[in-house]
Amino acid sequence: MTSTATLSPLSVAARVAETIDGLFATIDAWRDLLQTHLEATSTPTAAALDPIVEACALPELADDGLITGAGFVAAPGLLSDAQWHLAWWLAGTGGIRRLATVDDPSSEQFRDYTALEWWRLPARTGARHVTGPYVDYVCTDDYTVTITTPVVVGGRLLGVVGTDVLVDRLERELLPLLRASGEPIAIVNPLGRVVTATDARLEPGSMLRLDGLTQALEPLRGAEPARVETQLPNGADVLACGDTSLALVIGL
Structure with missing residues (x-):
């Protein structure tokens, strides 16, 4: 892609x-x-x-x-x-x-x-x-x-x-989308674990540790993931990817 x-x-x-x-x-x-x-x-x-x-x-x-x-x-x-x-x-x-x-x-x-x-x-x-x-x-x-x-x-x-x-197959599919945003961006799971990111230093499986991220992702950890669209104290935005339980962290 x-x-x-x-x-x-x-x-x-x-x-x-x-x-x-x-x-x-x-x-x-x-x-x-x-x-x-x-x-x-x-x-x-x-x-x-x-x-x-x-x-x-x-x-x-x-x-x-x-x-x-x-x-x-x-x-x-x-x-x-x-x-x-x-x-x-x-x-x-x-x-x-x-x-x-x-x-x-x-x-x-x-x-x-x-x-x-x-x-x-x-x-x-x-x-x-x-x-x-x-x-x-x-x-x-x-x-x-x-x-x-x-x-x-x-x-x-x-x-x-x-x-x-x-994950390397997912990266081949999803990284072009992230790069097309023109923003430093990562996909994380509900615990804040990185799936893939535009920053090569954020390796798959690593934890993205940002103030407020754990709390921001909490609605994704239920049986029916809820909508998440919020901003962290450092200015990064968190946006849910539909009801998949994954989220984007934008402007790292």
């Missing part, structure tokens, strides 16, 4: 939201498909569910777009043939592969995924969630943003469906 026209901060925020909303729309469609399957199944199994998840994930991974990982993570005890289960596929230089996991809780290599943010927050709020940027040691060993949404049937959480997006 290239742009030579100057974009207003509102336009930049809208374009960032459009990019993230496209990812949300993808996993929302998967969620709906899985909920329909699980509603019609009295005894769900990994054997029946995995091909459905694979059929959703593989076309997106083969497209070589923003998505580098995708799948479904089951609530413990949901599946009769797998107490703990991840159906997750990854795209890399060697092609598309399924993530190998340790599902035996007695193993030293077992990891309780329900304690991780990308599971914990959707489970608590019932809403979609953007986790990161963080170094994903399980899948990519690189800075990643994980987007997840809960799969719920009859008020019961049955799992989460989601995608992984490498």
Whole structure:
């Protein structure tokens, strides 16, 4: 993506939201498909569910777009043939592969995924969630943003469906927009962690520490991110990117 026209901060925020909303729309469609399957199944199994998840994930991974990982993570005890289960596929230089996991809780290599943010927050709020940027040691060993949404049937959480997006891919997509604003600008998550910025010193995953920023971003940390448009004591402006839970910090 290239742009030579100057974009207003509102336009930049809208374009960032459009990019993230496209990812949300993808996993929302998967969620709906899985909920329909699980509603019609009295005894769900990994054997029946995995091909459905694979059929959703593989076309997106083969497209070589923003998505580098995708799948479904089951609530413990949901599946009769797998107490703990991840159906997750990854795209890399060697092609598309399924993530190998340790599902035996007695193993030293077992990891309780329900304690991780990308599971914990959707489970608590019932809403979609953007986790990161963080170094994903399980899948990519690189800075990643994980987007997840809960799969719920009859008020019961049955799992989460989601995608992984490498931060360097997001940067290639979003940095031209930031630069087109003509302002020093950063995209941050609700905790103030940098996704990308025009200042190369603000590395992805680092915390942007500005007076008042934590308080300004607080409305983005709820189940339904609220509108944020405010100015910090140092004169920087904070502007929410739609309801994605991300925000622009302008005039650093």
